[in-house]
Amino acid sequence: MAAHTPRTAGGASGARDLRETAHAAQVRELTAAGALDDPHWRAAFAAVPRHVFVPYFWTGRGAGHERLWSEDPDPERRARWLRGVYADAPLATRLRDGELLSSSSQPSLMARMLEALGVRDGDNVLEIGAGTGYNAALLCHRLGADRVTTVDLDEEITESARSHLAALGYRPAVVTGDGARGCPSRAPFDRIMVTCTLPRVPYAWLGQCRPGARILSPLSTGLIALTVRDSAPGFAEGRFLHTPAYFVPLRGATAAPPDRDASPHGVPYDLVDNERFRFLLVLTAGVLHPREALDLWRREDRPARERFGVTVTPEGQWSWLDDPRGPYTWPLGP
Structure with missing residues (x-):
C-alpha cells in the first residue's frame, strides 16, 4: 500500500486529512484488485475507516515485537502506524505472553469473504470472532446493526470492539462467550461468518441456522462455504473457495486443540x-x-x-x- 505520508501536517485537521486520504486510497486499491466488485461492500469499505478499529498494532515476532499507535509523539512512528493500518495486510492487535490472540484481518480477504457470504437485505448474521469490530462494522453498514451479532471468548476483546463500533455509531449485539456454542439467544441466523480457523464445524451452529443458511468459515488453510439443507435437519454441505486463508485458531471449551500431526515427513x-x-x-x-x-x-x-x-x-x-x-x-x- 503506497499511502505516502508527508512529514508535516497541520495539527488535528492535517492528521484527519492524512487518514482520509489513506482510507480512500485503500478503497481504490481494493477495487482495482477485484476485491470489491459488489457495490454494497464497496460502499461499506468507503464508509468504515479501518484506523478507528486499529488504534495500535504490533509488528515483528518473538521478543522483537514493536507497538505502533496512533498517538505516538514521534511523527515518523505515527506515519508507520498509518501506512500499516491502510496496507492490505493482517495486523496483530492483541498479544498475551507472546501469543497472538486477536488480529485485524487482511482487508482484501475480508472483502472477498463478505462477498462470498452472499448476504441479502434483512438477513441476520452471526460473526464468530469479534476481533477489533471492523468486520462487524462493515456488516452493520450493509445490513443495519440490529441484524448483526458478533461473539468472542475474551471480554477485553469484546469490550474494545464495542467501543470501536460505538465510536462510529454502530451498536450491534457484541457478546462475550464461547463462539463454538454460537449465540442461541439471537438465533435464528441466515448467515454465519467465522474469522478464526477451526479443526471442525461446531454442530451447535446448525441448530441456530434457518434452512438455506450459509456458513463461511476458515478450515485447514482455506475457506469452506456450507449450505444448511432445509430437506435434512442438522445437515450442511459445501465446497471450499479457491481463496487461501490463515486465521487465529478458535478458542473455547468446544474448540479442539490443534493436536493432529501435519508435519511433512518424507515430503520433497x-x-x-x-x-x-x-x-x-x-x-x-x-x-x-x-x-x-x-x-x-x-x-x-x-x-x-x-x-x-x-x-x-x-x-x-x-x-x-x-x-x-x-x-x-x-x-x-x-
Missing part, C-alpha cells in the same frame, strides 16, 4: 511450502500420512481447493475430494 523439500499441497496436508492430518497425502495429490493431478468439500451431519462430519460419497473422504477433527 520443494513441496513443503506448496500452497495446494499444504492445504491437503492440514486437511487430512492425523488421517493420512504425509506420504499418502502426497501420493493422492499427485495421482489426482494436484487438485485445487475448490475440488474439496465438507459434509456435516448429526452422525459426524468429513471432508472429501470431488464427491462426498466418493472414494476419498476423511473424518474431520477429533
Whole structure:
C-alpha cells in the first residue's frame, strides 16, 4: 500500500486529512484488485475507516515485537502506524505472553469473504470472532446493526470492539462467550461468518441456522462455504473457495486443540511450502500420512481447493475430494 505520508501536517485537521486520504486510497486499491466488485461492500469499505478499529498494532515476532499507535509523539512512528493500518495486510492487535490472540484481518480477504457470504437485505448474521469490530462494522453498514451479532471468548476483546463500533455509531449485539456454542439467544441466523480457523464445524451452529443458511468459515488453510439443507435437519454441505486463508485458531471449551500431526515427513523439500499441497496436508492430518497425502495429490493431478468439500451431519462430519460419497473422504477433527 503506497499511502505516502508527508512529514508535516497541520495539527488535528492535517492528521484527519492524512487518514482520509489513506482510507480512500485503500478503497481504490481494493477495487482495482477485484476485491470489491459488489457495490454494497464497496460502499461499506468507503464508509468504515479501518484506523478507528486499529488504534495500535504490533509488528515483528518473538521478543522483537514493536507497538505502533496512533498517538505516538514521534511523527515518523505515527506515519508507520498509518501506512500499516491502510496496507492490505493482517495486523496483530492483541498479544498475551507472546501469543497472538486477536488480529485485524487482511482487508482484501475480508472483502472477498463478505462477498462470498452472499448476504441479502434483512438477513441476520452471526460473526464468530469479534476481533477489533471492523468486520462487524462493515456488516452493520450493509445490513443495519440490529441484524448483526458478533461473539468472542475474551471480554477485553469484546469490550474494545464495542467501543470501536460505538465510536462510529454502530451498536450491534457484541457478546462475550464461547463462539463454538454460537449465540442461541439471537438465533435464528441466515448467515454465519467465522474469522478464526477451526479443526471442525461446531454442530451447535446448525441448530441456530434457518434452512438455506450459509456458513463461511476458515478450515485447514482455506475457506469452506456450507449450505444448511432445509430437506435434512442438522445437515450442511459445501465446497471450499479457491481463496487461501490463515486465521487465529478458535478458542473455547468446544474448540479442539490443534493436536493432529501435519508435519511433512518424507515430503520433497520443494513441496513443503506448496500452497495446494499444504492445504491437503492440514486437511487430512492425523488421517493420512504425509506420504499418502502426497501420493493422492499427485495421482489426482494436484487438485485445487475448490475440488474439496465438507459434509456435516448429526452422525459426524468429513471432508472429501470431488464427491462426498466418493472414494476419498476423511473424518474431520477429533
